[in-house]
Amino acid sequence: MRAAASLTLPRALHPGAWWLWALGLAAAASRTTNPVLLVLIIAVTGFVVTARRTDDPWAGAFSAFLKLSLVLIAIRVVLQALLSRSSQGVTVLFTLPEVPLPSWLAGVKLGGAVTAEAVLTATYAGLQLATILCCVGAANALASARRLLATVPGALYEAGVACVVALSFAPQLVTDARRIRQAHRLRGHSPRRLAGLRRTAMPVLEGALDRSIELAAAMDARGYGRTGNASPSSRRITTALVAGGLLSMCVGGYGLLDGSGAQLRGLPTLLLGTVLAGGGLAVGGRRTQRTRYRPDPWALPEWLVAGSGLSAAVALFATAATTPAVLTVPSPLALPAVPVAAVLGILVGLLPAVVAPPVPHRVGAVASRQPRTAQVSA
């Protein structure tokens, strides 16, 4: 057996596998508004993140996304309460003072009776979006964005590099802006003066421009772009194929996930897009002869992790095809059903907590790990 296929040998999992797992769970969440299933998905992502996150700076992304989700649900509920109409239910929780609106806003009602049905419907709909956000947050916490970009095919290499550069420039801009605002204080300008914005923005942008020119020179001096000897026409073909392919993948994916009877049209569009984009990448990949240093392997653990996420999606899609009623709450006040097949499918998503290889201890980071572990257990 290859070392990479071992489930216990510590190494970083291929970032693509984490994303497939997370997208699988997100797709599953998009099928249902059943709060039991949605909360289960959030619990699954949270458990796996806790089990397999590293001590890298981005590993805290999950809690940030979780907080964002809660805010999202709260906003949705508050808006619904303010704008709810009596047609949404009869169980009145409380009554807000109603604001009279002009006649041309006849369809809108501000304030008035707030019904339990309206609030619960809003909560469930908000919960669905929150779950999808948590899935994305889990992928962000588990997989390094840079490593994912490093795996893009040769044809997209330039775009990948641009993204990597942007990732390191963004924090630099924040640092620069802070430094320059401090400098304004030194010139005797109090903060929050209108002229301050222009005076901050200009030096920050100039600094960013200087840095990008310097970076471009450094990249040129280190051989960037040296093997790109494609003819303009082949480059155009690549661009057209990849762009068209990605576009139809988006349309197809939307059709598939939208679920309003367009699923049959969604699938072929998605497949066509995949073929187009694949063709474009193959054509473009031939021209760039770059080699890759220590690429992330794709072995058994990656298959298992990606598969576990997809199985959750498959379980939910199958349930949606056979017994769609259990995936929604028929009346907001009724207790939601617990469909066994869907629950089992989602629980398969827990697998990465065990089958993904353990996180490797970084050299020199052992000391800084100690407090963090203590924090997690406490």
Added chain:
Amino acid sequence: MIRFERVSVTYASAGKPALSDVTLDIDEGELVLVVGRTGSGKSTLLRTINGLVPHFSGGTLQGRVVVDGRDTRLFRPRDLADAVGFVGQDPLAGFVTDRVEDELAYGMESLSLPPQVMRKRVEETLDVLGLADLRQRALADLSGGQRQRVAIGSVLTMHPRVLVLDEPTSALDPQASEEVLATLQRLVHDLGLTVVIAEHRLERVVQYADRVVYLPGAGGRVVSGTPRDMMRVSELTPPVVELGLWAGWAPLPLSVREARRAAGGLRARLTENGSPRKPASDVGTACTRVEELVVSYSGVPALRGVDLVTRHGQVTALMGRNGAGKSSLLAAMVGLVPVSSGRVEVEGIAPNSVRPAELMRRVGLVPQEPADLLYADTVSGECEQADRDAGAASGSCRHLFSALAPGVPDEVHPRDLSEGQRLSLVLAVVMNSGPAQLLLDEPTRGLDYTAKRRLVTAIRALASTGHAIVLATHDVELVAEVADRVVVLADGEVVADGPTAEVVVASPAFAPQVAKVLAPGPWLTVADVVTAAGAAS
């Protein structure tokens, strides 16, 4: 190895050439040091070696440059990547990836080397540069010296025959620059690499050079020769050479070791005289009081109980390695960082408690990046703004600036000024509001000897008019020139505080060259020695 044949470079917008008629041969395995004032074309000369000039920068190149048999007119920088390794001034700005190991591999990926070769070369380079412990670290977390070594490593993995470095130690503290220079020494001696360096800090590198190329600038003829010969004619010389020239030693010493062996007679002759420095009791009244100051950034203390009193007419140098708390102390003295506990008072008021416009009349800070303070389009616009801010008479800032850097036209954009002129402009802007306490953070970064000499004169003049001055700096020669008192910080605490001679003479890291040559004597600069010798005779 590298051959320049009648090379001239003219940039598109410039009237006169940046480099004119350079003919030069650099042999395999040489360590060549390029010296010259700011703006004399050092960077341009270095960038012609790998074709960045003119392929990347634009402009016109006449004549030709041949590197390892390849004419740079026909080869782009990327095609020369396997022959010339180029390391720019700011290593962080040239990093493409975020981890040490990936950065070392980046160039090889572009050269499409097979994965096994890359793996092997990365491991070898990690060992050669002593980076093995740092392989997984994020580049942003490295110290200056480590970054510079990673930048060198990232081009070494492509196995170039020539290594070109633009000011590799200018921004580093003395310890980190030792680290980088030791690495370069090893590459030249063990791997036979040809190395071309441009550097302002001659005292750090001249002793290692096999050859010195001197760019006089302003269309003058480029000359090259052995370091000893060149130091006799160059207008830029490190203190140890200056001392050797004054004392008439032959052969001319280039390193402290050589000078010390020649200095036996001089030491004996000078010993009868005491320190030429003014005694420590001759100081003014207190200006800024810092008591038990603690400053923390998100729970991590940068300063742990610092006490400091600055006095009118006294120049205090803050020294210590990067991260020792020098900048935090200066920032606290102008109220830029919140004080966790303890007290800061500038002329009786706490900097945090008053409006910026009020504070600038009491204390002024010239930050590490002086350009941050500037935002007008022209020098005159900047000066007028400073007059309005300070409520000063129109033209007073311009007057100050002209005194510091004469002959700069009104309509020049501040970004087009040389480093020295820009520092002078910022100094003029800061002094225009008349603060009694002046703080300078690393003022000599990127300054050549001439600009530094001008700065020394300006600091002395300010001190003699009763200003209290604090410099945070790594530049031991500057400290020897101007500081009356040295405060050494380590890990957020004051570890030494006393008259300059007392603190620096015995210190291996902070002693200036002259002090190292004449230790245990109290003389710190060539001027001190000249005065003492004059008194002796």
